[in-house]
Amino acid sequence: MDENYEVIVVGGGFAGVAAARHLGRKGVRVLLIDKNPYHQFQPLLYQVATVQLGVSEVARSLRDIFRGQPNVRVVVEEVTDVDPHAKRVTTADGKTYEGRFLVLASGAEANFFNTPGAEELTFPLYSVEDAVNLGGSLSMMLEDADREDDGRPLNFVVIGGGPTGVETAGALAETVKYVLPDYFSPRLANRCTVHLVDMIPNVLNAFGDKSKEYAGRRLTRMGVQLHLGTPVSEIASGKVLLKDGTEIPADVVVWAGGLKAGPVVTGSGLPGGRGGRIDVNPDLTAPGVEGVYVLGDAANMTDAKGNKLPQLGSCALQAGKWAAKNILADIEGRGREPFDYNDKGYMAMVGRGSAVAEMGPGPKRLLLTGPLAFLGWLGVHVVLLSGTMQKIRAMATWPSDYITHRRSFVVLSRPDGKRR
Ligand SMILES: Cc1cc2nc3c(=O)[nH]c(=O)nc-3n(C[C@H](O)[C@H](O)[C@H](O)COP(=O)(O)OP(=O)(O)OC[C@H]3O[C@@H](n4cnc5c(N)ncnc54)[C@H](O)[C@@H]3O)c2cc1C
Structure with a gap:
């Protein structure tokens, strides 16, 4: 010992x-x-996965967090x-x-819920490593498609219509719309389609009806094809099969299913x-x-x-x-107290300029959409950041990032062997 x-x-x-x-x-x-030697900030992983943010924006060294705290020893x-x-x-x-x-x-x-092919053929999105694998594979696939320039359609399928799936599908649609024409060519962008699949007939199921409708409408307007109300039965090479017999062609499948x-x-x-x-x-x-x-x-x-x-x-x-x-x-030697959670509500970023937030404790939450919802999101998520400098930087950069459609195309490590 x-x-x-x-x-x-x-x-x-x-x-x-x-x-x-x-x-x-x-x-x-x-x-x-x-x-891992770092603390991860999962709310922004989808931006790493869609090649818009680098790793240092979503991971902070645990040694840095506990520097000056001699009572805490970190072991990796x-x-x-x-x-x-x-x-x-x-x-x-x-x-x-x-x-x-x-x-x-x-x-x-x-949790792949024993869906055949899901563990082997999809990209989960829970950790920094997952986000880098997905983002790196995506960027290499785009490079291949641009080089070959054969006009073949490219399909990105996101499974799961909760906040992670909605944010990822929205960010992928924005990458297609704003990043590809800028960094590659409009021809490549025209070949890409983003799909979002969920067995439930709406997205953001934990949210209220207005939020669900808002998110579904915004995603559709951003060009995301919604396949709702039918479960996935299998992931096979190059396609996602649904229980009703639908086959969705798939070059990249993201698992945000649970x-x-x-x-x-x-x-x-x-x-x-x-x-x-x-x-x-x-x-x-x-x-x-x-x-x-x-x-x-x-x-x-x-x-x-x-x-x-x-x-x-x-x-x-x-x-x-x-x-x-x-x-x-x-x-x-005092008595323990039951956890008294301070409920700040639910939030999701559907895309730039469109967020949805149900603020405050349930069941009567205040529904916000668009920039006001983003401000709510910003307030809650800045609190989650682990350091003062991180909080200041986020307050300075996130608002302009949210409003503008300027996107960077970041470098992520090349995940040879992890391409699916
Ligand atoms: C893509 C995504 C987006 C999200 N967006 C939001 C959001 O916008 N707002 C929000 O409030 N919540 C969001 N969440 C949920 C939120 O991130 C999680 O609820 C939260 O991170 C849970 O915190 P945790 O400390 O329990 O676990 P985690 O943050 O997952 O931390 C677990 C830690 O345990 C370590 N670990 C695991 N196994 C081992 C092992 N065997 N040995 C040693 N270490 C181990 C991991 O490396 C990790 O550092 C999101 C989650 C995901 C996946």
């Missing part, structure tokens, strides 16, 4: 970073383990085994770490609920074991009234802070 820590945190996402930061500031010795290694009863984790290099408390904040991964908990949680022996996530107690502790917290996308969390909470960055961040407070209460 390595050293002893008061708290072991697995995962440096919104939840893990918030918990470690809060505890470290209060003088608690924390070990934060992540398989994959956690391969978790023993919740011993509060012990084992990493891929065979080391074990044990604490008095264990915080599992390892996020989620794509998430499930990753192996850290599913292999922990803790009882799994919906999506393999842990149904945590109202105070964010895992059921049936002392001193273990499960947070963010790894958990099915509820608010103080027992309502299910969404898989959102703001929810994960608040849960991280709340768990830290409850751990401090445990240490000081």
Whole structure:
């Protein structure tokens, strides 16, 4: 065994970073383990995936975040085994770490729902690595198509009409409309079609009716072909097959069809609920074991009234802070409190100039669309950024980025062998 820590945190996402930061500031010795040396900002991954943003815009070094916090030690290694009863984790290099408390904040991964061909032939979009694979493959495919210039149609299919799918399909449509004519040729742009598929008859199903209609209308106006109300039955080479017999030709397929908990949680022996996530107690502790917290996308969390909470960055961040407070209460012998989520609503960017936001706590949310919705989105997402400089830069650049149709075509690593 390595050293002893008061708290072991697995995962440096919104939840893990918030918990470690809060505890470290209060003088608690924390070990934060992540398989990557960076903290990822998922709300903008779709822009990396569509070659509009570089990696440094969506990932920040964990060492930078915890610089000046001597109570938090960062270890970069994959956690391969978790023993919740011993509060012990084992990493891929065979080391074990044990604490008095264990915080599992390892996020989620794509759920392909056993759809034939999906795991092998589609690009999921959950991590920086996923976004770079997709963006790099997309840019190389465009280079190939431009070089060959054979007039063959190019079809990009996004599966899943939730916020990730809508944002990705919208951004792809904008890449086709504004980037390709500028950086390649209008001929290449004319060959491209973006499709969005969902088994539900509308997009943004978690939103209200007006938001769903607005997003569907905007996507259609941007040239996205919507295939709604029929499930995908199979992904085959060069096509997506729907249950009603429709075949959509496909050069690139993006999987935004759902998430499930990753192996850290599913292999922990803790009882799994919906999506393999842990149904945590109202105070964010895992059921049936002392001193273990499960947070963010790894958990099915509820608010103080027992309502299910969404898989959102703001929810994960608040849960991280709340768990830290409850751990401090445990240490000081005080009682833990149930998680009181401050619900800021739901938001999605359909495209530049068109966002949709349902602000404030449900069920009576304030519906905003267009620039006002973007301002709501900006307010909520700037809070999620991990550093003051990042917040200032975002406030300075995101508004002009939203209004203008100027797009860059960034360099991403060439993912040879990852092309699908
Ligand atoms: C494409 C996309 C767009 C989104 N857009 C928005 C949005 O606009 N607004 C919003 O509020 N929410 C958005 N979300 C949801 C939000 O990003 C998540 O709810 C949030 O990131 C969950 O935080 P987390 O800390 O639980 O997990 P994550 O942020 O996923 O962090 C998990 C961490 O655990 C690490 N990890 C995983 N497995 C291991 C292991 N075995 N060993 C060590 N480390 C491990 C990972 O490297 C990662 O750093 C989006 C999600 C996606 C996928």
